[in-house]
Amino acid sequence: MRVLIVDDERHIRDSFKKYLGLEHIDAEGAETGEAALEALEREPFDAVVLDLKLPGISGQEVLDRMLRRGLSPPVIMISAHGQIADAVAALKAGARDYLVKPFDPAELVIKLRGLVEDKRRENLVEAGKRTGAGETALIGETEVMRALSAQIDKIAGSNVTVLISGESGTGKEVAAREIHRRSPLAAEPFVAVNIGGIHEGLMESELFGHEKGAFTGAMARKPGLFELAGRGCLFLDEIGEMPLSLQVKLLRVLQERKIRRLGGTGDIPVNARIISATNRDVEALVREGRFREDLYYRLNVFRLTLPPLRERSADIPLLARNLLGKLATRMGKPPHTLGAGAEEKLSSYSFPGNVRELENVLERALIFCEGNEIRGQDIDLHRETPSAAPPLSPKTGTADPPQSLEKLEKEAIIAALARSGGNRTRAAEELGVSRKTILNKIKAYGVGRNR
Numbered sequence: 001m002r003v004l005i006v007d008d009e010r011h012i013r014d015s016f017k018k019y020l021g022l023e024h025i026d027a028e029g030a031e032t033g034e035a036a037l038e039a040l041e042r043e044p045f046d047a048v049v050l051d052l053k054l055p056g057i058s059g060q061e062v063l064d065r066m067l068r069r070g071l072s073p074p075v076i077m078i079s080a081h082g083q084i085a086d087a088v089a090a091l092k093a094g095a096r097d098y099l100v101k102p103f104d105p106a107e108l109v110i111k112l113r114g115l116v117e118d119k120r121r122e123n124l125v126e127a128g129k130r131t132g133a134g135e136t137a138l139i140g141e142t143e144v145m146r147a148l149s150a151q152i153d154k155i156a157g158s159n160v161t162v163l164i165s166g167e168s169g170t171g172k173e174v175a176a177r178e179i180h181r182r183s184p185l186a187a188e189p190f191v192a193v194n195i196g197g198i199h200e201g202l203m204e205s206e207l208f209g210h211e212k213g214a215f216t217g218a219m220a221r222k223p224g225l226f227e228l229a230g231r232g233c234l235f236l237d238e239i240g241e242m243p244l245s246l247q248v249k250l251l252r253v254l255q256e257r258k259i260r261r262l263g264g265t266g267d268i269p270v271n272a273r274i275i276s277a278t279n280r281d282v283e284a285l286v287r288e289g290r291f292r293e294d295l296y297y298r299l300n301v302f303r304l305t306l307p308p309l310r311e312r313s314a315d316i317p318l319l320a321r322n323l324l325g326k327l328a329t330r331m332g333k334p335p336h337t338l339g340a341g342a343e344e345k346l347s348s349y350s351f352p353g354n355v356r357e358l359e360n361v362l363e364r365a366l367i368f369c370e371g372n373e374i375r376g377q378d379i380d381l382h383r384e385t386p387s388a389a390p391p392l393s394p395k396t397g398t399a400d401p402p403q404s405l406e407k408l409e410k411e412a413i414i415a416a417l418a419r420s421g422g423n424r425t426r427a428a429e430e431l432g433v434s435r436k437t438i439l440n441k442i443k444a445y446g447v448g449r450n451r
Helices: 010-022 033-042 059-069 081-093 105-131 143-156 172-181 200-208 225-229 244-256 282-287 293-299 309-330 340-347 354-368 405-419 424-431 435-445
Strands: 002-006 026-030 047-051 075-079 097-100 162-165 190-194 233-237 273-278 302-305
Touching: 002 010, 002 033, 010 026, 010 105, 026 033, 033 047, 033 059, 047 059, 047 105, 059 075, 059 081, 075 081, 075 105, 081 097, 097 105, 105 225, 143 172, 143 302, 143 309, 162 172, 172 190, 172 233, 172 273, 190 225, 200 225, 200 244, 225 233, 244 293, 282 293, 309 340, 309 354, 340 354, 354 405, 405 424, 405 435, 424 435
Parallel strands: 002 026, 002 047, 047 075, 075 097, 162 273, 162 302, 190 233, 233 273
Antiparallel strands: none
16 A cells, blocks of 8 residues: 655645555655646555645645546545544545544544555456456366466566467456456456457547547546556456557556546556466557557567466366355356366367367256256357367267258257346347247257247
8 A cells, every 4th residue: 555645734644654664555745736736646655644634735625636637545634623624625636634633642543544444445346347347267277277377477566467368268357357466456456458359439439538529428437447456456358459549548547557547637546466368469460550569569578378278188077066166156056067078079179269169068067957967969169260270070070061941040049048047038039030040940959948
């Protein structure tokens, strides 16, 4: 925690700094309101302790200017007995709490920790609404996964910028979350954003935030994901999809550690660690002029490459059992086991869609298997991606012939049912057919009981 103490009496600043230091809280002092605002625009603070009575601009004016400039650390006002009414007015204006002189420094510590924790939770909730939660466990016991885990251990303790590369579905966000989980700031927010999933016109506002009235529909101030990450981690997935116009602004953030909201007039210091990921050849994008070389070098301080599932096939049974337990819980089903035939069938497949494809296969198996054991015949290894090579026939060792229209239709229905958790109505809506049609098809193809 880093706190700014604003008081014109030096002995008060020094005594607070010393006491906070004993509580493992880093503190900096400012003698005037002007000096406080300069410090707040220079570096990020987790909280501000602000005296109401200051030479030059008052504590109330400092608070007002902070709010106008979008500087949002929680503020505790300090007042004398005769200024309690002013302190209450400051609370209404945006301060989080106040203390009346003289007060016990231990009470200040309690309030600071409570306010900083409240702010962190607010950021976590808002970040969760806008980015969602994800898988956090990095699973695997093969040599390549042990080496990957060792690399993560080395980089987790530092604030180094990391670029994670790997095929689609290899678990790049999982690796990023694992880096954060093993870091000293694991309790701070982890904010993940898929660059490829944000409309280009909204991307700047989402990352950097906006002020009220910055554009049509901006009815209130909105903090960006950089701010919500706080002292934690911002994960930028599919970084290769970022437009060049925004790459310039991201480069500035990495260089200066400051952002400016859309429609804002002042810079806001940020302290989040940046981890990015891509399944594209970023070096090729740089050569083609589609990705800035200077930004590439800023992001690629440490490179972490995730292996595809086909290079760690011995991990498939372990991964499958873990996924099976989570899927059964999510789908409201009892625990299921993975039979030997199913394990063998899964382990012999190349999984071009990697862990994501494995999860889809298990989800389908859970929907249609009889009993509580996934058997070999429950595992349907149809092609997940257009570019994937077809699985080899176990009888001939050659590629299976092209699928019939009926089989393609059946697999489309199975996939839609898997994505909808077995809900026939949602599957029908996804496929653009009526519920009656999909029920008839399910019955005709024997892919599930009509209900």
